[in-house]
Amino acid sequence: MIRQMIKINEEKCNGCGACATACHESAIVLRDGKAHVLRDDYCDGLGDCLPICPMSAITFEQRETLPYDKTAVLQHLAKSPSPKTSGCPAFVPKPSAHLMLQHQMDYCHQALNFANGRCK
Numbered sequence: 001m002i003r004q005m006i007k008i009n010e011e012k013c014n015g016c017g018a019c020a021t022a023c024h025e026s027a028i029v030l031r032d033g034k035a036h037v038l039r040d041d042y043c044d045g046l047g048d049c050l051p052i053c054p055m056s057a058i059t060f061e062q063r064e065t066l067p068y069d070k071t072a073v074l075q076h077l078a079k080s081p082s083p084k085t086s087g088c089p090a091f092v093p094k095p096s097a098h099l100m101l102q103h104q105m106d107y108c109h110q111a112l113n114f115a116n117g118r119c120k
């Protein structure tokens with residue numbers, strides 16, 4: 001499918017890692033001192049990483065790629081030790097909280113659609 005994705009200009013990237021920290025899906029990794037999208041289906045294409053980049057190295061592009069896979073992202077986040085977690089057992093890492101809210105909203109929309117269909 002063709003959809004919006006981020007595009008990282010390696011020549012501009014200074015490897016600061018701010019985009020990786022800003023990404024709710026942990027879709028960006030640093031490799032050899034440069035930022036890379038780990039997997040296209042982890043990137044929702046919304047660009048939370050764009051405004052944080054001090055080098056303006058990230059832009060949007062429309063291109064052929066995999067669809068965003070929220071389930072794969074949740075599995076990825078569950079497996080990956082997050083550098084953002086603290087020692088507090090009550091602490092919920094930001095990416096998980098963000099995605100859990102998205103899941104809850106999906107269920108609400110499904111329930112509303114179901115209820116609307118039954119009440120007509």
Ligand code: SF4
Nearest residue numbers: 013014016017019053
């Ligand atoms: S925020 Fe910009 S400069 Fe920093 S790692 Fe990401 S792409 Fe590179």
